[in-house]
Amino acid sequence: MESVPRKRRGYTKGSEEVKQGDGSIIWSSRFKPSCLFAQVAGWKVSGGPQRVALFDLDNTLITTKTGGVFFLDCGDWKWFTPVIPKKLHELHDNGYLIFIVTNQLCPPGVESSESFYNDWRRRFDRVATALQGVPFRLLASVRNDWYRKPLPGMWEAIVQLLKEEDMEPDLANSFFVGDFAGRRADKCSSDFKFAQNIAIALHTPDEYFLGRPVETRKPKGFHPSMIVQHEHWFQPSNTPLVPAVKARKPILILFVGLPAIGKSTLYRKYFAQAGYIHINSSRTSENMTAIEEACSKGKSVVVESTAPNASGKTMSTAQRSSTWAFSMPQSARSPGVADFSRSCIWFADTDVAWHNNMYRALGRTEALREIEGDSKLIPCKDFKDIQGRFEEPARAEGFKDLKRIYFRFEGTEEERKRYMLWYPLS
CATH class of the missing domain: 3.40.50.300 (P-loop containing nucleotide triphosphate hydrolases)
Known part of the structure; x- marks a missing residue:
């Protein structure tokens, strides 16, 4: 059985605005306004270092049925590959703690962000139901702030959640799966950078789920390690x-x-x-x-x-x-x-x-x-x-x-x- 989470100081259940969705998923306002947060109970661990499996969501676990960048309705989704539910069940059975970390800014031109996120949560309820009881935690960044990948805010939230249950991540034996890995065809490299920022191993969904060979990764953009150090500044x-x-x-x-x-x-x-x-x-x-x-x-x-x-x-x-x-x-x-x-x-x-x-x-x-x-x-x-x-x-x-x-x-x-x-x- 999953241990009962201890409440952090200043945090009460009455302030959570909890709602029950399909698949026993519980939504919480704990990390508002930066993140949507949800959980499905059932972790079979207690205390000490824990192996963590992090997953991006879009184009890693799921994609749209219609082939568009943004979903059209609550039913517009499918698994990235049909083996995903089985893979996640195996991870859970092997003692991994599963977290989903995803950037979900409201698309430009949307009239109501509240309506957009209500629809998004209803769609994710269906994803959770299709996982058939696999326990996990979800953090979805909805603002351009410290919680948005590649910045480490969502990871710091995960570390805090584990700490409240007398656990800590075993980074050496944990991993992250994300599609924006700096490959030639990737439009950005935010998942690669996120993995580097938190010092965790990275796999692409093609590598992890489909067994394809590792592609060359070259992150786009500037890193401060590139600053040339002059003798005289x-x-x-x-x-x-x-x-x-x-x-x-x-x-x-x-x-x-x-x-x-x-x-x-x-x-x-x-x-x-x-x-x-x-x-x-x-x-x-x-x-x-x-x-x-x-x-x-x-x-x-x-x-x-x-x-x-x-x-x-x-x-x-x-x-x-x-x-x-x-x-x-x-x-x-x-x-x-x-x-x-x-x-x-x-x-x-x-x-x-x-x-x-x-x-x-x-x-x-x-x-x-x-x-x-x-x-x-x-x-x-x-x-x-x-x-x-x-x-x-x-x-x-x-x-x-x-x-x-x-x-x-x-x-x-x-x-x-x-x-x-x-x-x-x-």
């Missing part, structure tokens, strides 16, 4: 990163780089304590007002912004630097401030910026969010639009000093662990 390195601030000889430094590349972090860690004022505005007029005020007080300034031109489009780097660095307000030309020194620090690495965008929005620890605040994910389309307008700065634009920053991660061990994960492509 800013170049040229023969002059200081932070110019010393001198009275009545202010310095204006322009930070240039894509969103999430680390401009604000660089200022906070190195320039704030040196006495530089931080100006981060999306409007040129506001920038100029702030610069003029700083100049009148002999203050040095770091300017970080994306300024729109008259047509409302993003200016190129050259246009921005001309606006900020050379169209100095009248006070900057006054005696004692006329030698206003202009420098530029720019950040390269487009792939790093996109990874940082995902990490900043989805991966940071709660402790870091409390310090830095929440960050919204910049959509892929908007990010590419900014990237397409980006121009590298040049010394010919009149900068006294021009430095390039090579990104390096700085943080706690837990923050580094989260940063070094595979993140979604979009």
Whole structure:
């Protein structure tokens, strides 16, 4: 018999909104709003390390009868191969704990997400019934957050569920079966990345259920292990990163780089304590007002912004630097401030910026969010639009000093662990 789950602190059955479906499946709101959660009881284990069998759902256990990407109704499904119920029964009989982990974002254009997920659950009830009593747990990610594969939120939920029953996963003898494995014909590699993120063995459904040979896997996208480590993370390195601030000889430094590349972090860690004022505005007029005020007080300034031109489009780097660095307000030309020194620090690495965008929005620890605040994910389309307008700065634009920053991660061990994960492509 399955041991009775112990309730976690702050979690009561009355808050579950449990409903009974076909095949003795129980749906729970435990992991809302990130995940749908369901279970079929009957595990024949108790305590200690346990072998876990993880399965993706669509195109791994089931597929649509109609051949479409999305199901049309509750009856639009069939087994990926008829041997699946027998295989899962064998796993259960051999002592494996079976979990199904699946990404289930509501498709674009659907009028009611509530109606979509109600239909989806009714369809899955039929899948559970067809398994004829095989016990399992289901987690279905319904939001673009920490629980969505390849990120490890659903796996962490599984570890917590096992812990509450005095169990833990035996990773060395566990495995995951998923179809997005980075093969040539796969449109993405989220299952490959999920397996790597949680350090578990991966099989494709063709390999595991049909006995086909292993195909070459080459994941698409960027991983932070690809970041080149330079001997000097800013170049040229023969002059200081932070110019010393001198009275009545202010310095204006322009930070240039894509969103999430680390401009604000660089200022906070190195320039704030040196006495530089931080100006981060999306409007040129506001920038100029702030610069003029700083100049009148002999203050040095770091300017970080994306300024729109008259047509409302993003200016190129050259246009921005001309606006900020050379169209100095009248006070900057006054005696004692006329030698206003202009420098530029720019950040390269487009792939790093996109990874940082995902990490900043989805991966940071709660402790870091409390310090830095929440960050919204910049959509892929908007990010590419900014990237397409980006121009590298040049010394010919009149900068006294021009430095390039090579990104390096700085943080706690837990923050580094989260940063070094595979993140979604979009």
